[in-house]
Amino acid sequence: MIRVFLVDDHKILAQALIDFLGGQEDMKCVGIVHSGTEALEVIPKTAVDVVLMDIGLPGMDGISCCEALLKINDQLKIIGLSTHLETSIVKRLFKAGATGYVSKAADLKELPVAIRKIHEGRTYLGEIVRQNYLDDLSGQGSTIKVRQQYLPKLTRREKEVLGLIAREMTTEEIGQELFISSNTVQTHRKNLISKFGVRNSVGLVLKALELQLI
Amino acid sequence: MIRVFLVDDHKILAQALIDFLGGQEDMKCVGIVHSGTEALEVIPKTAVDVVLMDIGLPGMDGISCCEALLKINDQLKIIGLSTHLETSIVKRLFKAGATGYVSKAADLKELPVAIRKIHEGRTYLGEIVRQNYLDDLSGQGSTIKVRQQYLPKLTRREKEVLGLIAREMTTEEIGQELFISSNTVQTHRKNLISKFGVRNSVGLVLKALELQLI
DNA sequence: GTCAAACTCACTGAAATCAGTGAGTAACAG
DNA sequence: CTGTTACTCACTGATTTCAGTGAGTTTGAC
Known part of the structure; x- marks a missing residue:
């Protein structure tokens, strides 16, 4: 709705x-x-x-x-x-x-x-x-x-993870920062890569910039 | 903290x-x-x-x-x-x-x-x-x-490698693109990380943006 | 010609990422 | 109650990156 x-x-x-x-x-x-x-x-x-x-x-x-x-x-x-x-x-x-x-x-x-x-x-x-x-x-x-032209919707958690990735943090560190398992962070990272259709974290950072998350 | x-x-x-x-x-x-x-x-x-x-x-x-x-x-x-x-x-x-x-x-x-x-x-x-x-x-x-002062000088090759890293390419691919061994690309990548004082490729991309290489 | 800087390459080992799969829980709307 | 979405976590295995070291070659300036 x-x-x-x-x-x-x-x-x-x-x-x-x-x-x-x-x-x-x-x-x-x-x-x-x-x-x-x-x-x-x-x-x-x-x-x-x-x-x-x-x-x-x-x-x-x-x-x-x-x-x-x-x-x-x-x-x-x-x-x-x-x-x-x-x-x-x-x-x-x-x-x-x-x-x-x-x-x-x-x-x-x-x-x-x-x-x-x-x-x-x-x-x-x-x-x-x-x-x-x-x-x-x-x-x-x-x-x-147009801003955010083909950018998919992100969940709250995904945005948080994305922001931290863009701050050069490792999966482990992000997990500690957000008080979740690094496995979970992995999942979010994977979903982000999939949603954006990029190949790796570098691509994610570029998208984060488009989204003006950093 | x-x-x-x-x-x-x-x-x-x-x-x-x-x-x-x-x-x-x-x-x-x-x-x-x-x-x-x-x-x-x-x-x-x-x-x-x-x-x-x-x-x-x-x-x-x-x-x-x-x-x-x-x-x-x-x-x-x-x-x-x-x-x-x-x-x-x-x-x-x-x-x-x-x-x-x-x-x-x-x-x-x-x-x-x-x-x-x-x-x-x-x-x-x-x-x-x-x-x-x-x-x-x-x-x-x-x-x-500010740029020249706080961003270290890069060699021609380093700039090329940096630019390609920022295009989501792997070390292997970059090597093929530049007709050099992936080992060499590794070295350039390492030197870049060291020169900029960043932690990983994500940091490199952010620097590449500062340098307006992409 | 010498010296320095840049470029090249290799090897090792540790750490991190990427990819795929499966699955349980909580919140919420219908 | 039911279905959906988000969030959580785990396990495996392959690939890639990161870090350190060492070393040969080319290039250009002095």
């Missing part, structure tokens, strides 16, 4: 989204606020997987809010919503750490697809891909650099 | 740092003084791993203090703290023998990261990297020459 949180000042649309999400079997709306400041207050206290964030919020804008939220909890997945498609804004959005974007003009069916993809740690771009592609053709060089 | 010693005249900030460090499992604050002269008196008598040193101290400034401390005990690791980022000061700081720098404006989360890195004999620059980068862009030529 994916826990979705909504940040949108258009209360009517917001209500519609809640209803719509309620119709999806594998997700539910666990909360809603109507401004960025409220979001910063409520979301950190709530168990949330994915945040749907209107970019065109009054007061604090969605992008700043996005940054602030990720500073508090970098595990949060954020999808930006906006009325119109503007590549410059979307670029800023991704730079702020969001991993998905859906236009309000898009078909409502897109939304659950996007939410599921983001929740799996992937990204969702929707129409932007095409737009971006066109920009590239026109020589603008405005490719969107 | 990393033993941290604090030298800072801003008592409020100092107290905040103590509290914060107390929250870290692998480090503790073993002492604090509010001036350079006190530092020179107390630190040599105390078992300390890392010193957090405010550069803008009244009386004896942090940089002189840094030099003096290292003269007494060259095993000491020192991180400079300052309110504002001035490349000239940071340059002097590193010249005095400090191995890390953290801006007070930086996120508090940076600090434990810096402390751990320094404690492991590595260096920490934090925001300076970016600042340095910006300087480069503006063509000022005021780049900080």
Whole structure:
């Protein structure tokens, strides 16, 4: 069950989204606020997987809010919503750490697809891909650099182990640090290597850097 | 457990740092003084791993203090703290023998990261990297020459091997790539580990990143 | 030509990693 | 209650890395 949180000042649309999400079997709306400041207050206290964030919020804008939220909890997945498609804004959005974007003009069916993809740690771009592609053709060089593009989900323990590996610690030392058997650390290491599709600890470190764990 | 010693005249900030460090499992604050002269008196008598040193101290400034401390005990690791980022000061700081720098404006989360890195004999620059980068862009030529100073010189072959290690290749594969025996690659790897003072290939990769070899 | 540095290679032995498999427990949602 | 996910642990065996030592060759500078 994916826990979705909504940040949108258009209360009517917001209500519609809640209803719509309620119709999806594998997700539910666990909360809603109507401004960025409220979001910063409520979301950190709530168990949330994915945040749907209107970019065109009054007061604090969605992008700043996005940054602030990720500073508090970098595990949060954020999808930006906006009325119109503007590549410059979307670029800023991704730079702020969001991993998905859906236009309000898009078909409502897109939304659950996007939410599921983001929740799996992937990204969702929707129409932007095409737009971006066109920009590239026109020589603008405005490719969107998406954070955590193909990086799989890691568990809490895996992240801890990964962080310690990246600090040049041996399996034995990590075990002592985390108060678990070195065998267990081995397992986590193996799973990490497998999840990332890398060949050894060196590859893991490079991934840790991508994930900004170190 | 990393033993941290604090030298800072801003008592409020100092107290905040103590509290914060107390929250870290692998480090503790073993002492604090509010001036350079006190530092020179107390630190040599105390078992300390890392010193957090405010550069803008009244009386004896942090940089002189840094030099003096290292003269007494060259095993000491020192991180400079300052309110504002001035490349000239940071340059002097590193010249005095400090191995890390953290801006007070930086996120508090940076600090434990810096402390751990320094404690492991590595260096920490934090925001300076970016600042340095910006300087480069503006063509000022005021780049900080930390790298050459604290990263040993590598031979052509060593750099090649390092680069390939950072691409997840095994010793055997590297040998094939460079048309040399794996034994030779072993030797290069060993020399690299020794030159950098790191513990394993993971450390090498981190150094390779510092050197911007990858 | 001499000297130093870099590059090359080999051997040993210990330590760590990598790969595969199996399996028990705890927490949690449906 | 049941199924899933995360976490835990163990055992085996192969491969790789790490550490120390020694030594021959090439290259380039003085």
